[in-house]
Amino acid sequence: MSELSYREAFKAGIVEALEADPRVFLMGEDVGDYGGCYAVSKGLIEQFGKERIIDTPLAESGFVGAGIGAAMGGMRPIVEIMTVNFSLLALDQIINNAATLRHMSNGQIGVPLVIRMACGAGKQLAAQHSHSFEGIFAHVPGLKVLFPGTIEDARHMLKMALADPDPVIIFEHVMLYNRSEEISEGSTVPDMHKAVVRRAGKDLSIFTWGGSLYKVMEAAEQLHQQGHDIEVVDLRCLRPLDRSAIIASVQRTHKAMIVDESWKSVGMSAEISATLAEDALYYLDAPIRRVNGQEVPFPYAEHLEAACIPQVDDIVQTALEMLGSSEAKGR
Structure with a gap:
């Protein structure tokens, strides 16, 4: 048994993915040198280098589009959007491209992309940083939408999402990052599609x-x-x-x-x-x-x-x- 926080559980999942598959990389605003807005990726740039932990400009449409292109080319990108409100700037890329390309190509093109984003209220971040827009994304065919609420789900659902051939959105509630509990090193969780x-x-x-x-x-x-x-x-x-x-x-x-x-x-x-x-x-x-x-x-x-x-x-x-x-x- 070991005690992990919600933050540490996501980090452990990212590290496991980076170590297991050279096609996996993490990109987003401040994920590298700063260590992530919520410190999920703290220390990863020193461990894996700037080619796999990539700081992006403040341009959600641009770097989400780059992640879609990388996924189409055979990579397994994890794209972090700093907060859910900023994802609205990338809706065109997510809804018109990531969610539709398999359908529009008659199954010839997949977009195995994982997009992580913090969301939710409780930290006094006001009206442009605090909302829960999971319903917007859950409305869209072609996307899968996950919202882990336990430490074990935070630890293991990223691996399931990366194995999926289509785009997966993972929401992470900001008020959970500091919560911690003991989990077994060999623990497993139900399939990501199951309640x-x-x-x-x-x-x-x-x-x-x-x-x-x-x-x-x-x-x-x-x-x-x-x-x-x-x-x-x-x-x-x-x-x-x-x-x-x-x-x-x-x-x-x-x-x-x-x-x-x-x-x-x-x-x-x-x-x-x-x-x-x-x-x-x-x-x-x-x-x-x-x-x-x-x-x-x-x-x-x-x-x-x-x-x-x-x-x-x-x-x-x-x-x-x-x-x-x-x-x-x-x-």
């Missing part, structure tokens, strides 16, 4: 991913202390979405809540709700509830930022209302 039940229960299913997972787990424990048996499903992969796991959970519990830091309108929580309405309506004993980020650009002020994203108390109170508990506030 995982992190806590089994029979009273209510809560679906979540990424940075909200630890809040949901804490809420589930608080609810357990009040006599409620909560099932927590970590979706992990948002495209393709493991719809069968979502339906199977609701078949067990008959109630569903979705916790999503991003906005409620036209997002991942809406897609999951639609899946349940279309394919699991008759298993539900109560309306689906969603706990989302507030529909405003994220503010800078600490107390306003905290008020804009789901917190443990919000999850607990919504669950109590769904379970008909007298302990719910206002009852």
Whole structure:
């Protein structure tokens, strides 16, 4: 057993990939000499050199396009976009090129590219650095979208992504980087496409991913202390979405809540709700509830930022209302 942080887990995955395959390289803003905006690549330029740890200009469209070209040419690039908001500058490359080339070439051209990006609120980085845009990318055929919320997933999902013949987007929540736990050196994780039940229960299913997972787990424990048996499903992969796991959970519990830091309108929580309405309506004993980020650009002020994203108390109170508990506030 060894203790790793979320940050160290990603770094270990990158090192493993670089050592295992000479086609792998890392490129992005400040990944080399500075060691990465969130220190994931700290020390790698000394270990692997500037040909494999490549600092790029502040030009997301340009260096993502270079990564696509390298992948088409047989390399296995890992492209780091400093923060998810900056990925919007590369949407043309990602959506019009990376996601479409296999289809447009009748399968002759693949783009085995991995794009990593930090996302999420909690560090007072305000409206241009704090959002969760995974729903934008999960909307696009041709992409796979991963959002690991555990240390073990952070350690192992990069390897799975690099083995995929098509482009994979990996989101990394900024509030997880310093979290750590002990993991086994020989540990394995389920296939990257599969959702995982992190806590089994029979009273209510809560679906979540990424940075909200630890809040949901804490809420589930608080609810357990009040006599409620909560099932927590970590979706992990948002495209393709493991719809069968979502339906199977609701078949067990008959109630569903979705916790999503991003906005409620036209997002991942809406897609999951639609899946349940279309394919699991008759298993539900109560309306689906969603706990989302507030529909405003994220503010800078600490107390306003905290008020804009789901917190443990919000999850607990919504669950109590769904379970008909007298302990719910206002009852």
